[in-house]
Amino acid sequence: MHDNLGMTMGMFIHDEVPTDEVERREKAVSALADSVRDLVDATIRTTVADDELAAVRAEVDGLVARLRTAQLPGPAGVRYNSEGRSWNWGNAVVGRGNAVAPPVDIVHDGFGSAYAEMTLGAAYEGPPGMVHGGVSALMLDQIMGETASGFRRLTMTGTLTLRYRRPLPLGPVRMEARIAHEEGRKITVEAQIGVRGEDAAVEATGLFLIPSWAPLAETEQGWSRSAEG
Numbered sequence: 001m002h003d004n005l006g007m008t009m010g011m012f013i014h015d016e017v018p019t020d021e022v023e024r025r026e027k028a029v030s031a032l033a034d035s036v037r038d039l040v041d042a043t044i045r046t047t048v049a050d051d052e053l054a055a056v057r058a059e060v061d062g063l064v065a066r067l068r069t070a071q072l073p074g075p076a077g078v079r080y081n082s083e084g085r086s087w088n089w090g091n092a093v094v095g096r097g098n099a100v101a102p103p104v105d106i107v108h109d110g111f112g113s114a115y116a117e118m119t120l121g122a123a124y125e126g127p128p129g130m131v132h133g134g135v136s137a138l139m140l141d142q143i144m145g146e147t148a149s150g151f152r153r154l155t156m157t158g159t160l161t162l163r164y165r166r167p168l169p170l171g172p173v174r175m176e177a178r179i180a181h182e183e184g185r186k187i188t189v190e191a192q193i194g195v196r197g198e199d200a201a202v203e204a205t206g207l208f209l210i211p212s213w214a215p216l217a218e219t220e221q222g223w224s225r226s227a228e229g
């Protein structure tokens with residue numbers, strides 16, 4: 001029996017918020033996420049006394065309670081309006097409202113090719129002073145998925161293969177992805193992440209699939225590049 005695992009195109013939420021309002025809200029949400037990201041870094045690195053930690057915690061709990069006075073019943077989802085603007089503020093890599101996501105701007109330099117530069121700080125540590133291998137995989141999955149999709153079609157990760165060639169130090173990093181091959185609903189993407197100007201730390205190959213329940217191309221929908229699957 002064919003099983004689409006419960007996911008359909010209908011899970012992308014049509015939300016008729018005017019684009020200028022989306023952009024105003026996005027700025028405000030991003031600014032808060034930036035501050036919360038700073039809070040995460042400070043929480044990891046602080047050496048203040050225990051009673052000061054407890055006092056800060058009480059204030060943070062108060063802030064959480066204020067935000068919860070009005071909130072969505074579940075995750076943010078992927079939304080779009082009929083002007084072609086889409087937004088995905090909860091996405092784990094590029095979500096503008098997600099303080100867990102490193103602040104990443106993926107640049108698409110033509111269909112089938114993309115790159116991004118970002119700084120991965122203390123919150124992304126695995127081996128001492130190094131980027132966690134799962135974080136590299138996460139970042140690569142996102143840029144590879146976006147590259148496969150090109151925001152023209154919906155793609156999902158089928159198989160991701162990673163080769164960790166050398167440890168990646170925390171700090172500024174660069175990743176790149178390009179479509180290597182494409183046949184029907186199957187798109188092979190190659191990518192890498194590393195210190196800019198140095199040999200790749202992690203190399204990746206991924207098979208991305210346009211699900212059988214999704215159209216082969218969605219260009220007529222005109223979704224902007226901030227849409228995510």
Ligand SMILES: CCCCCCCCCCCCCCCC(=O)SCCNC(=O)CCNC(=O)[C@H](O)C(C)(C)COP(=O)(O)OP(=O)(O)OC[C@H]1O[C@@H](n2cnc3c(N)ncnc32)[C@H](O)[C@@H]1OP(=O)(O)O
Pocket residue numbers: 003004005141142143145146149150151152153154155156157158159207209210211212213218221223227228229
């Ligand atoms: C709307 C407008 C656009 C806007 C939108 C833009 C979005 C742009 C941003 C995206 C950026 C997101 C970046 C994060 C990307 C994730 O994180 S996606 C989340 C992780 N991945 C998943 O959850 C996928 C889970 N798996 C599934 O949902 C389903 O198994 C799949 C992958 C959709 C495939 O299901 P299906 O379409 O029903 O395919 P199926 O008929 O089973 O198989 C078709 C063919 O593919 C092969 N195949 C199936 N599964 C696999 C697999 N896992 N590996 C290898 N081959 C496979 C089959 O063997 C078969 O091959 P052939 O026999 O035809 O040769």
